[in-house]
Amino acid sequence: MPRPEDLKQRIEAAIPGAQADVTDLTGGGDHFRATVVAAEFAQLSRIEQHRRVYGVFGSDIGGPIHALSLETKAE
Amino acid sequence: MSTTENPVRDAIQGAIGEHEVLLFMKGTPEAPACGFSARTVAALEALGTPFAAVDILPDPRIRQELSNLSNWPTIPQLFVKGELVGGCDIVSEMYESGELAQVLGVEAPADAPDGAPAAAEPGAPPLQIKNNLV
Numbered sequence: 001m002p003r004p005e006d007l008k009q010r011i012e013a014a015i016p017g018a019q020a021d022v023t024d025l026t027g028g029g030d031h032f033r034a035t036v037v038a039a040e041f042a043q044l045s046r047i048e049q050h051r052r053v054y055g056v057f058g059s060d061i062g063g064p065i066h067a068l069s070l071e072t073k074a075e
Numbered sequence: 076m077s078t079t080e081n082p083v084r085d086a087i088q089g090a091i092g093e094h095e096v097l098l099f100m101k102g103t104p105e106a107p108a109c110g111f112s113a114r115t116v117a118a119l120e121a122l123g124t125p126f127a128a129v130d131i132l133p134d135p136r137i138r139q140e141l142s143n144l145s146n147w148p149t150i151p152q153l154f155v156k157g158e159l160v161g162g163c164d165i166v167s168e169m170y171e172s173g174e175l176a177q178v179l180g181v182e183a184p185a186d187a188p189d190g191a192p193a194a195a196e197p198g199a200p201p202l203q204i205k206n207n208l209v
Contacts, residue, residue, distance in 0.1 A: 046165055
């Protein structure tokens with residue numbers, strides 16, 4: 001079962017300079033909320049920013065990670 | 076639309092092309108089966124805009140093909156004029172900022188500072204597409 005720290009680590013490892021703050025919404029280890037700040041988001045639309053973060057997890061989204069609610073910011 | 080070997084994808088593409096405002100969700104607008112779908116329906120209903128909805132739950136192929144098409148892994152997904160606007164988070168943010176009303180071409184909600192909409196028809200019922208994707 002993924003933990004918020006695991007998600008945080010994966011996001012920060014995949015997106016250079018990103019800072020992620022991840023919480024487990026239900027305590028069940030499958031509904032998460034992440035706030036991600038990354039300089040590269042300045043070049044991306046909001047949809048593309050979310051795609052970038054979802055892309056870190058590939059098919060884990062909809063698998064072990066049932067839901068990942070996102071807030072993304074450039075700074 | 077030409078016949079291909081993927082009728083589910085064709086049906087999804089057809090629906091996206093046909094309906095100006097289309098929500099793929101879990102459950103129905105009257106009975107959402109997931110909190111994220113429920114919040115997205117609530118934003119659309121608060122703006123009083125008619126929208127079509129497709130329940131993705133009856134057939135797992137719908138979600139799979141939809142996500143392949145849209146390059147978006149989660150449900151709900153809101154399409155306006157054939158374009159993916161976003162999922163629950165983006166739609167909620169856009170509702171709060173007034174952008175959603177803009178994209179939909181409707182008045183901002185009554186509680187918005189400058190919104191004061193003229194008496195809109197109260198709660199026009201959402202248009203239901205018959206789920207013929209299965």
